Amino acid sequence: MNRQAFGALGGAFALTLPWIVSYLTGTAHGFSTGVTVLVSGLSVLGASFLLAWGAETAEKDVPRAFAIAVLAVLAVAPEYAVDALYAWNAGVFAGTERGVEAGNLAVANMTGANRILIGIGWAGVALFTVFRHGSAEDPAVRSRDGFLADAVSLDRDIGLEIVFLFLATLWAFLVPLGGGIDILDMAVLVGLYVAYIAIVLKGDVEADEAHVGVPAYLQTFPKPYRAATVLGLFAYSGLMIFTAVEPFAHGLEQLGQSIGVPSFFMIQWIAPLASESPELIVVVYLVNKARSTAGFNALISSKLNQWTLLIGTLVLVYSLALGQYGALPFDQKQSGEIWLTAAQSFFAISLLINFEISVREAVVLLVLFLSQVLSEFLLIRGVLVIPISDYELLLVFTGIYLVLGTGLFVARRRALKGILTQTAGTVRNAFSVGDDRPRGAD
Numbered sequence: 001m002n003r004q005a006f007g008a009l010g011g012a013f014a015l016t017l018p019w020i021v022s023y024l025t026g027t028a029h030g031f032s033t034g035v036t037v038l039v040s041g042l043s044v045l046g047a048s049f050l051l052a053w054g055a056e057t058a059e060k061d062v063p064r065a066f067a068i069a070v071l072a073v074l075a076v077a078p079e080y081a082v083d084a085l086y087a088w089n090a091g092v093f094a095g096t097e098r099g100v101e102a103g104n105l106a107v108a109n110m111t112g113a114n115r116i117l118i119g120i121g122w123a124g125v126a127l128f129t130v131f132r133h134g135s136a137e138d139p140a141v142r143s144r145d146g147f148l149a150d151a152v153s154l155d156r157d158i159g160l161e162i163v164f165l166f167l168a169t170l171w172a173f174l175v176p177l178g179g180g181i182d183i184l185d186m187a188v189l190v191g192l193y194v195a196y197i198a199i200v201l202k203g204d205v206e207a208d209e210a211h212v213g214v215p216a217y218l219q220t221f222p223k224p225y226r227a228a229t230v231l232g233l234f235a236y237s238g239l240m241i242f243t244a245v246e247p248f249a250h251g252l253e254q255l256g257q258s259i260g261v262p263s264f265f266m267i268q269w270i271a272p273l274a275s276e277s278p279e280l281i282v283v284v285y286l287v288n289k290a291r292s293t294a295g296f297n298a299l300i301s302s303k304l305n306q307w308t309l310l311i312g313t314l315v316l317v318y319s320l321a322l323g324q325y326g327a328l329p330f331d332q333k334q335s336g337e338i339w340l341t342a343a344q345s346f347f348a349i350s351l352l353i354n355f356e357i358s359v360r361e362a363v364v365l366l367v368l369f370l371s372q373v374l375s376e377f378l379l380i381r382g383v384l385v386i387p388i389s390d391y392e393l394l395l396v397f398t399g400i401y402l403v404l405g406t407g408l409f410v411a412r413r414r415a416l417k418g419i420l421t422q423t424a425g426t427v428r429n430a431f432s433v434g435d436d437r438p439r440g441a442d
Helices: 003-025 033-058 064-075 077-092 097-131 156-172 183-201 213-218 223-258 263-275 277-288 292-322 332-352 359-381 390-411 413-430
Strands: 151-153 356-358
Touching (some): 033 223, 077 097, 077 263, 077 292, 097 277, 156 413, 183 413, 263 359, 332 390, 359 390
Antiparallel strands (some): 151 356
């Protein structure tokens, strides 16, 4: 037995034990806010490592893109749970002020989570990849002359995810025009994700990549035991994340409110930041192992499933709570939030269509995100005095993203044509009978 790998597994499980014991015995309800944040946060950390090890081990038996897609869904499951709760309350209390507020919170939480994933996730991990210790040995890091010109190179097979994310982004601009998230939005967005999964399942299992540590040890198991181990890790870590992130997020909300941060702002930003933490931890872990491309693949896959499944299923949850079909309503400000989120996604995709992101581009992505959040916070608090409303401020940043993104798409139109052609070939190969060419082949 590999003692180092076994010790790492034991350490990760140990981080989750205080939470699972207190959760099952009911003692967690008696914790103070600070203790709840600490214990649930440690459980999220331990579960994130177990989840990452399970996904890496699974790459031996299933297409890597599918393993990463499963990883992404499980890692962001807490965000689904939190958002579904608001959508459910919107349906239960439909027609009342509480129902209207819940519907707005569902949209606010969803848009906040998506913007955090790009503004902090994509940008932060790109910067971490380039500037971390040992980055010189990472084959994904490209050293370039010029101001902040070093870049992270992406796996070209991620083109499929980028194109599907682009299609979902274009549709998202239309969502506010329908007066709410409706069944057509669900059909298009969920349909896109189902089609994506169908394509990646048709892909080939890649040649074995040299793994180290826990995944290398688990991959030595006979296939039936290896499969059972992977499923067990996914199930256990998913359960830990699902049960621990909501109290972790609410605990952070309460801590923020205790120092005067507005509740609505906390629900849009702090709660999603907490619920996104498993995904960010997993990606940092992969990057730190010089698996930068796998880390970015996981981030892009997470954005894809949140930008399709998360939005599309909100109307289903709302309708179930309502007892009949109904479009999830939201106010004008949330329309602005959706447009801004779609515009940020539009700009971020324009950065990736040449399969790399430079330090300079990551800094712009991060600064734009932080500027918008800080400006909105200061405007809400009355510290920032400008002659526009918070809704109009959202439209200003939406315009900035759209102008920058359109300019990059025009400048990189050959790269855009190339990625669209590559994806068309991938789709064609996936459903061609008797075609054994690997995913991404032209």
